[in-house]
Amino acid sequence: MTHSELAHLELLAEVDSLGEQLTGWTDGAPRWEPARQVSALGRRLIERIDSLRVRLESPLVVATLGGTGTGKSALLNALAGTQVVRTGRQRPTTVRPALVARPGLTPEMLGIDPKSVDLVSRDLPALANLVLVDCPDPDTTEQPDAPATNLARLRQILPHCDVLLVTTTQQKYRSARVAEELTAAASGARLGFVQTHADTDRDIRDDWRQVLHKQHAKKGPGLICAKHPPGRSGKLNLVPFSAPKHLFLVDSLAALADAEAGIEPGGEFAVLVDLLTRQLAGAAAVRIRRANFLDLVAETLASCGRRIEAYSAQIDRLKQAVDQQRAKLAARLAGQMRAELLANRRQWENRLLGKTSSRWGLSPCSLVLRVYQGLGGLLTGALLWRARTPAQMALWGTVAGVQTWQRRQGSRKAEAAATRAVAGCWDRAELQAAALVLDGYAAEAGLARESTQAETVLAEAADAAETFTAGASAELESVIDQLSRRHTGWFTRWRYELMLLAMLGLLLYRLGKNFFWDSWLAADPVAVFGLDFYLSAAFWLILWCLILLWVFTGRLRRGLRRQIDRLSESWNNPGSAAGLFAQLEAEIHKAEQFGHQLDRLKQKVARLRDELNDGPLSANNQ
Secondary structure, eight states: OOHHHHHHHHHHHHHHHHHHHHHHHHHTOOSBHHHHHHHHHHHHHHHHHHHHHHTTTSOEEEEEEOOTTSOHHHHHHHHHTSOOSOOTTTOSSOOSOEEEEOTTOOGGGGTOOGGGSEEEEOOOGGGSSEEEEEOOOTTOOOOTTOSSOHHHHHHHHGGGOSEEEEEEOTTTTTOHHHHHHHHHHGGGSEEEEEEOOTTTSOOOHHHHHHHHHHHTOSOOSEEEEOOSSOOSSOOOEEEETTSOOOOEEOOHHHHHHHHHTTOOOOHHHHHHHHIIIIITSTHHHHHHHHHHHHHHHHHHHHHHHHHHHTTHHHHHHHHHHHHHHHHHHHHHHHHHHHHHHHHTHHHHHHHHHHHHHHHHOSSHHHHHHHHHHTHHHHHHHHHHHTOOSHHHHHHHHHHHHHHHHHHHHHHHHHHTHHHHHHHHHOOHHHHHHHHHHHHHHHHHHTBOGGGGSHHHHHHHHHHHHHHHHHHHHHHHHHHHHHHHHHTTSHHHHHHHHHHHHHHHHHHHHHHHIIIIIIIIISSSOOOOOOHHHHHHHHHHHHHHHHHHHHHHHHHHHHHHHHHHHHHHHHHSSGGGGTTTTHHHHHHHHHHHHHHHHHHHHHHHHHHHHHHHHHSTTSGGGO
């Protein structure tokens, strides 16, 4: 595979890859005002890419552009080597593009609408690797009822040209209309500047160079020029359009006469012919098309970037407003949630106590905890043992059912605390006020405003309440599980067990000593303790158990309260209200992603342009 073929394949791959990425980027545009604008630009760019893809196999398309009477047609005839289009006196102005190509090459093969041009097929040596286009005059006044204006025809043909040769004369080099059309078309073509009428006009290229520099202060596409006299290499020289250094000065009529007489061209016209027929052929033609293509894409993406950048400050202000509104609502949520949990902490304490006693296992202290927690059930069981008639059994069933219902209601009440907190902290007026504030910021940012309507925000608030309730319940369950593990460790457990066992041991010691020693073995036996001792012992045992329960449950309550305070602090951030304004946040994210994708495309194009400048076909190496 030759180097030219490899370069051609690389160009095809670049065109296809960028075309696919641009298509995906424009098709995925969000409902955003700048996205709508740049998507239209992107679609126009894709159309240009399609036309470029069609004419990658075609010869180099060279067009002459200039004002009326600047010698465009005469220059084209000189390049062709014979008169192929009418000039001067035969046709004072060019009103319809003339496409001059070798036989067998049609406008469709170049991606050009055949109805928009006049095809001139000539078998000429100069047309072996060139297609010449005589562009319409952009500064001609036409009849208002004309089916198409010169500007419309010109703008239709320029995107298909690889090289634009801008013609001028001593009187016409300051044409504002030509400069305007040139600026619009320059991003997709290489530019060359030719002063015609060299036999009659004075050399105004220095003055013209200053005019071009002022008109194109920003860096633009490459300016094709030739060194005069040409250097030894005679190679193509590309300089920035903003700083033209060399322009061609030719006599088109004399060059045409020489060509018709079989005389080799000379002077700067010979440099121009060599540039177009030899230096821009083959691999150089591929490079020109590649550079034109990348220039066109880069300038279009830069224009898209400027449109998006114009809205970046508004997007940032909208994001800040969303965070502010969420922070305010989250603070209200955290305070309300804390108040609800503390108001219903009795239910959470009972659940904590039940889980702690179940983890404790079977021991004297755990029995005390179970008795304390299931005291109501024990009383109900005692009633069952005394039931003798169906009426008493029915009464027991009623009491047991009421207790079960109360326990379930208490559990449901505790679980519903988070839902009531969320529902109670955001009233309708507050949410509508927040929606109104964000609607103004969304309008400034150019985003779709359906996501900031009051109905949308109210629906999101309901979903946020449900989501937050589930998360808060899970966090509370985790806290209860952690507290139960913390208060059932061996150190804590045996500390309470030893204190309870000490009281039980003391009572059993008194009973054993009285029964075995004092009443049997002592020298002076005494009577066995009576009922009054057992009653007093039961009193002190119950009192001691209550003290231990009070101390233990007090620790549980304090730990639970600390955890509730910690949770309320963790809820006091915008993330707690993440479900609010979710649709608006999604629109913001889509807009930002759209801009990030554009940045990635710009980086890829910049890398390809750098590779082109640094590659073996770069201007510096030619």
